[in-house]
Amino acid sequence: MARNNRLFFRVVILLVLIGYVLYAGYKVSFGTNYTQSWAVDMESCETVESVGSGWVPFMVKDFFGYVSPDGSGVFRDSIQYRVALTPEVFCNYDRSGDSLIIRDPVKNYMFPVAVPGYPLARDGLLFIISADLSGVTAVDSSGEILFERRFTSLISSIDSCDGTISIGLLKGLTELVDTGGNTIASIESKGSRIDSVYGTAVSSSGASIAVMHGIDPQYVTLYKRQAGEYVPEKRYLLDGQLRRQAILSFSDDEAQLLAETASGVTLLDTFDPYTVKNIDLEGRLIDFDFPAVKEPLLLLISREGESSLGIYRRDGSLFDRESFSGEATWLYRAGDAFFIGLDNTLTRIDIRKDV
Numbered sequence: 149m150a151r152n153n154r155l156f157f158r159v160v161i162l163l164v165l166i167g168y169v170l171y172a173g174y175k176v177s178f179g180t181n182y183t184q185s186w187a188v189d190m191e192s193c194e195t196v197e198s199v200g201s202g203w204v205p206f207m208v209k210d211f212f213g214y215v216s217p218d219g220s221g222v223f224r225d226s227i228q229y230r231v232a233l234t235p236e237v238f239c240n241y242d243r244s245g246d247s248l249i250i251r252d253p254v255k256n257y258m259f260p261v262a263v264p265g266y267p268l269a270r271d272g273l274l275f276i277i278s279a280d281l282s283g284v285t286a287v288d289s290s291g292e293i294l295f296e297r298r299f300t301s302l303i304s305s306i307d308s309c310d311g312t313i314s315i316g317l318l319k320g321l322t323e324l325v326d327t328g329g330n331t332i333a334s335i336e337s338k339g340s341r342i343d344s345v346y347g348t349a350v351s352s353s354g355a356s357i358a359v360m361h362g363i364d365p366q367y368v369t370l371y372k373r374q375a376g377e378y379v380p381e382k383r384y385l386l387d388g389q390l391r392r393q394a395i396l397s398f399s400d401d402e403a404q405l406l407a408e409t410a411s412g413v414t415l416l417d418t419f420d421p422y423t424v425k426n427i428d429l430e431g432r433l434i435d436f437d438f439p440a441v442k443e444p445l446l447l448l449i450s451r452e453g454e455s456s457l458g459i460y461r462r463d464g465s466l467f468d469r470e471s472f473s474g475e476a477t478w479l480y481r482a483g484d485a486f487f488i489g490l491d492n493t494l495t496r497i498d499i500r501k502d503v
Contacts, residue, residue: 181499181500182486182497182498182499182500183497183498183500184495184496184497184498185219185485185496185497185498186218186219186495186496187219187493187494187495187496188215188219188222188493188494188495189492189493190206190208190210190211190213190222190224190492190493190494191210191211191492193222193224194222195213195222195223195224195225196221196222196223197223197256198223198253198254198256199214199223199253199254200216200221200254201254202216202217203215203216203217203221203223203254204216204217204235204480204482204487205233205234205235205238205480206478206480206487206489206494207227207231207233207477207478207489208477208478208489208490208491208492208493208494209475209477209489209491209492210226210227210492211224211225211226211227211492212224212225212227212231212233212238212240213225213253214253215487215494217482217485217496219496223253225240227240228240228241228242229241229242229243230266232267232268232269232274233269234269234272234274234289236252236254236272236289237250237251237252237253237274237289238250238251238253239251239261239267239274241266241267244264245264245265245266245279246264247260247264248260248261248263248264248265248267248276249261250274250287250289250290250291252289252290257290259290259291260291261276261287261291261293263276263285263287263293263296264276264278264279265277265278265279265283265285266279267287268306270306270307270308270309270313271308271309271310272288272289273286273287273288273289273294273308273327274286274287274288274289275287275306275308275313277303277306281302281303282298282299282300282301282302282303283296283297283298283299283303284296284297284303284306284315286313286327286329294327294328294329295325295327295328295329296329297315297323297325297329299315299317299323300319301317301318301319301321302317302318303315303316303317303318304316304317304318304344304345304346304347304393305345305346305347305348305393305394305396306348307348307349307350307396308350309350309351309352309353309354310350310352310353310354311326311327311354312324312326312332312350312354312357313325313326313327313350314348314349314350314357314359315348316345316346316347316348316359316361317345318344318345319343319344320336320337320338320343320344320345320361321334321335321336321337321345322334322335322337322345322348322357322359322361323335324357324378332378333377333378335357335359335371335378337359337361337362337367337369339362339365339367339383340361340362340363340364340365340366340367341362341363341364342362342363342364343361343362344361344362344363345359345360345361346360346361346366346390346391346392346393346394347359347360347393347394347395347396347407347408348360348396349396349397349398349405350398351398351402352398352400352401352402353402354373355372355373355402356370356371356372356373356381356398356402356418357370357371357372357378358370358371358396358398358405358407359371359396360386360390360394360396360407363389363391364389365385365386365389366385366386366388366389366390367383367384367385367386368383368384368386368396368405368407368414368416369382369383369384370382370383370384370405370416370418381418382418382422384407384414384416384422384424386407386409386414387409387411387414387426388409388410388411389409389410390408390409390410394407394408394409395407395408395413395433395436396408397436397438398418398438399438399439399440399441400438400439400440401439401440401441402418403417403418403419403440403441404416404417404418404438404441404462405418406436406438406445408433409426411426411428411429412426412427412428412429412433413426413427413429413433413447414426414427415427415445415462415464425463425464426464427447427460427464427466429447429449429458430449430451430456431449431450431451431452431454431455431456432449432450432451433447433448433449434448434449434450434455434476434477434479435448435476435478435479436448436479437479437481437486439481441462444459444460444461444462444467445459445460445461445462446458446459446460446479447460448476448479448488449476450475450476453473453474453475454471454472454473454474455471455472455473455474455475455476455490456469456470456471456472457469457470457472457476457488472490474490474491475490475491476488476489476490477489477490477491478494484498484499484500485497485498485499486499
């Protein structure tokens, strides 16, 4: 996801898709050409035993793995239940959440993890959520346990960036810790009839934290680090309410927040005048690419076996949208290329700026 697994969350392109793949370049945005480079059917392609340096992670409907930038080599495996996937390692696990093994496909190393649970990837780390959802174990890419924490409330969300980890709890607290598990701050959310945390995000520099919280009403509160402490900067009232874990993300330059809402997404400026822009979506948000504000926002949506890819100006207005049959699964950016999964096909799209 633009960031790795943004919910998974955390990243995308806009092109005309025919059937499973794109067949022609399509000029879609402000001085930019998006051109298909290749498409690979992951269900029928041959798979290699190891991964080369610089290969790109992918996830499609039934498979995951890594692909060489030119599409000629594929390391592929079947998804058991879910996968925690990063550019360096993965953990493919079943419904039981037992016998977890982290695998480095480049070095062909395997690292057993002695902690059961359900891993998710954030910022190069794996966070293993306990079966009762009240504990988390942080593990690095070699399987070494960094810390373990237990809480008296269910964990609702986790994000991590630049050594700062944000853990949202249903009882209305957000615990900020470092990679050693040491407490940085404890943020209490108030002001609603129900003060649960439904989403949290850490900016790329770690200097800002965002928390989605509350029912009746629901807010996003922005905190900024000042003199070593996180202090509230701005509270945004959301239009509509989600009663489940929600996607919350900073743009790459930290100038905007993207918050999933009951009707779509909301873009929140993180600097004065703190403008709010609502985007209505017809379907479920699968993934997104949320670069610096000078570039467009791209949203991948799925609804009843159909998918769509929209490109939006940063004021929230729609520039263009394309719809296609099939289940969209994956959007990932690597340099000047995007990789999109649709059913069991992966496509690479190259980005070329007009001179």
